[in-house]
Amino acid sequence: MLQSRRRLFQVGGGLFGSLIMHPKSFSSEILNNEESKSRRNLEQISTTFAYGVASGDPLADRVILWTHVTGDGSPSVNVRWQAALDVAFTQIVAEGDTSTTAEQDFTIKVDALLPYSGTTYYYRFFAMNCWSMIGRTRTAPSTMSNIRLALVSCSSIWSGYFNTYEALARRSDMDAILHVGDYIYDFVDEDEQRNMPSDPVNTQNPDTLAAVRQRYRYYRRDPFLRHAHQQHPWIIVWDNHDIDHAAGKADSIRAFHELVPIRSPEYGNHDLIYRRLSFGPMLDLIMLDTRHIGRDAISSETGQITILGDQQFQWLKNQLTESQAHWRILGNQVLMAPCKILGKPISESMWDGYPADRQRVLQVLVDHGIKNTLIATGDAHLSFAANLEWGGRAAAVEILPSSVTRGNLDEQVKGVLGAIAKGGFAAAIKLFNPHIRYFESTRHGYGIIDLKEEGAHLEFWYVPHEELSQDQEMAQAIDVASGQQRITQEKSSKSEGVKRASPAPEESRLYDSPGEVGGQGGSYFNDGERLHVQSRLVHLSIRSGDRVDAITVRYEDGNAYKHGGNGGGEHAMDLHVGEYLRRMTVGVGHHKGTTSIHYLKLVTSQGRVLEAGKNPGSTMDYSAGPGRHIVGFRGRQGRELEKIGPIYAPDFD
Structure with missing residues (x-):
């Protein structure tokens, strides 16, 4: 379907929205998008824009911009969008507003009309009083280009x-x-x-x-x-x-x-x-x-x-x-x-x-x-x-x-x-x-x-x-x-593409994980799938002998999750009010042809230590960093704890 060049933008029709035109620029009406790292702000972004942003189907003069908005239970949610030539949004070239409802699963699709072909743009959305993460997109070229x-x-x-x-x-x-x-x-x-x-x-x-x-x-x-x-x-x-x-x-x-x-x-x-x-x-x-x-x-x-x-x-x-x-x-x-x-x-x-x-x-x-x-x-x-x-x-x-x-x-x-x-x-x-x-x-x-x-x-x-x-x-x-319609060189070398504009800033997440360490056996677990925006860790326990058999976490809301088996003795710690888990040291070892977690050491913001297993001598240290703490874990579990990594969260405001 051909799109009129006179339209500022188009939202997909039918099930997925309706055309809305706004000739008036409103960039001055919106507060500066200095992304706050506060817990409250991250909670709001993680709720409102939980599924990120996306773009697609680039043409020389337009690109589809997409997001999903989680509202407050209202039947519709108003959303604003902007596209700019720079990541700071000082050179806004297109903007508009629309709304979404449950009829389209609170998704937004904007066919954003953009002024320059073969150009990198940055885009963002505003809803429920917060900005989304910033996305990067690119229009198709209109000249002969690689x-x-x-x-x-x-x-x-x-x-x-x-x-x-x-x-x-x-x-x-x-x-x-x-x-x-x-x-x-x-x-x-x-x-x-x-x-x-x-x-x-x-x-x-x-x-x-x-x-x-x-x-x-x-x-x-x-x-x-x-x-x-x-x-x-x-x-x-x-x-x-x-x-x-x-x-x-x-x-x-x-x-x-x-x-x-x-x-x-x-x-x-x-x-x-x-x-x-x-x-x-x-x-x-x-x-x-x-x-x-x-x-x-x-x-x-x-x-x-x-x-x-x-x-x-x-x-x-x-x-x-x-x-x-x-x-x-x-x-x-x-x-x-x-x-x-x-x-x-x-x-x-x-x-x-x-x-x-x-x-x-x-x-x-x-x-x-x-x-x-x-x-x-x-x-x-x-x-x-x-x-x-x-x-x-x-x-x-x-x-x-x-x-x-x-x-x-x-x-x-x-x-x-x-x-x-x-x-x-x-x-x-x-x-x-x-x-x-x-x-x-x-x-x-x-x-x-x-x-x-x-x-x-x-x-x-x-x-x-x-x-x-x-x-x-x-x-x-x-x-x-060119012109051959067949493979002319079967073993060529790696090519070097032209570097495009700077990436969009990486998403600031409420919950993040730096990785995992350990073996490849057992089944996968990820506490992050179960955490809500106010999850607060209050209790930890580790079962171990010479190796770590299991770790259990319990939260303020009463939910508890155990990862691993039932062997070994239990070592437990209740976190005090205002106390956070800050650091984790992991020792990985080998036993009867398998690799698993042999040692765990957890250190809180008050210097208290929960330690279990036998240190194999070589360890990996994880530290949440200033203003952040460990709120849960991800890894692999079987009869023992096979692999583990921390999940970080910002401290409560």
């Missing part, structure tokens, strides 16, 4: 940590993050119950609109996901796990549009998400829907089942043949390249199950002489780089950079058998599919697509996900020379 996109898919929050998102948040060389589906998941894979939440509602297949909304909110509680949304605009399409919830497609699709920063292509038609985003003369980004609209219908053109539907195919054909950009990327949920072993597709849910549609898409590229087309894909949880051809002529190159966390061969087949399976599967893929030039079956991470006039540079980055980690590795890079 374009650099990150490519991700398949992010299961239960399968591990979103270290990939944190790695992307800290990169300053990207124009946008492209997420090609399975942004959320409907159910937990039985082989991947790594980080299970304390509330079982966050693991159940959502069966109502409210439950689907809750799943998005649970995801947005993750600090790494929030950080990536805060720092970059996202371009998102759904895949099956985003819309195949027990609640049904209608409610799943409604929640998707409410809680994802997407610009709906057609007013009132939320089934339609295929769309084109122009990045100037360098790139046309064409986002497809291979999961919902048109899928499994019978094509009137081919007489075969279709993955796109005739209407979407005709739209795609028009986009491809009319595009004047130097490059085209098709954002596509499922693998387009043929992938067969002994003549049989590894999955017919991918384009292999819809060969007539694949033929007609590739034939458009070949017959019309359309050069420089890339297919950016997700879904398979594996890494691929493949040449696509039709009739013996090169048509396009496909990149699929594995999943963020959802399991692949490594999770499904472990140990020695897993190594054998990995080697055999990879050998079979390469033997029977010579057009697949790169394949990897066990690692997780993201891809980088770097576009210049002379060629495309594609990188595969891998990031650990089972433990908190800042490590990442660029394992493979390939080049596609």
Whole structure:
């Protein structure tokens, strides 16, 4: 849907808001946004803007700005927004106000009209008498410019940590993050119950609109996901796990549009998400829907089942043949390249199950002489780089950079058998599919697509996900020379992108954790999931012998949480009024082939000490810092305490 340039901004219509225009500037009416670090202020921000901010679908003159507001029980909440050229908001270029209600789950989506293309902006929201965190976004260029996109898919929050998102948040060389589906998941894979939440509602297949909304909110509680949304605009399409919830497609699709920063292509038609985003003369980004609209219908053109539907195919054909950009990327949920072993597709849910549609898409590229087309894909949880051809002529190159966390061969087949399976599967893929030039079956991470006039540079980055980690590795890079429609260099080097403007200030959180130390066994726990804004720690106890068996915390409201087993003797401490837990020393040791917590020492603001276990000699110290204290813990637990890290909070005012 075309947007009028005379509009100051637009809020998504229908279910998701209405157009509101405000010609009067009101920046002088709002108090200076000096972010207070006081407990009271952090409590208010953490309540009002609990799910952060986000931006998406950048064009040369506008970007979708998103947030969620938690109100005071009123039927509607008034919200103001601003966009500026600087993080201090002394150069405000756009602003407006709107309101939100329970009808759209108190979400806000603003299609902010911005004055300059190819430019970094900072944005924020004001509601319930407090400012949100500041977000950073970027408009698409209108001139021939280097374009650099990150490519991700398949992010299961239960399968591990979103270290990939944190790695992307800290990169300053990207124009946008492209997420090609399975942004959320409907159910937990039985082989991947790594980080299970304390509330079982966050693991159940959502069966109502409210439950689907809750799943998005649970995801947005993750600090790494929030950080990536805060720092970059996202371009998102759904895949099956985003819309195949027990609640049904209608409610799943409604929640998707409410809680994802997407610009709906057609007013009132939320089934339609295929769309084109122009990045100037360098790139046309064409986002497809291979999961919902048109899928499994019978094509009137081919007489075969279709993955796109005739209407979407005709739209795609028009986009491809009319595009004047130097490059085209098709954002596509499922693998387009043929992938067969002994003549049989590894999955017919991918384009292999819809060969007539694949033929007609590739034939458009070949017959019309359309050069420089890339297919950016997700879904398979594996890494691929493949040449696509039709009739013996090169048509396009496909990149699929594995999943963020959802399991692949490594999770499904472990140990020695897993190594054998990995080697055999990879050998079979390469033997029977010579057009697949790169394949990897066990690692997780993201891809980088770097576009210049002379060629495309594609990188595969891998990031650990089972433990908190800042490590990442660029394992493979390939080049596609302009005009070739095939991979021209299979082992290239890492590229250096142009550094963009300074990041938005990191979110000031009421509760924060610096990390964890210990082993990898046991089940996950996180007291932060249960804390409310006024949680005050009043009692601690540790069970131990030579090793630490368990730790128990109790709060002023009476809630108590135990982590670990029942062995050893108990050591306990009641905190005095005004006394805080300030420091923790952890000793990690090895026993019978396992790693666990062997020693804990807790020190309060009054110098009192609770100590348990046997010090192994090498320890890790955690200190909350001035004005902050330890309010709880996160880690892993079994019959003993396997891993632990502190959760910090500001002292009470």
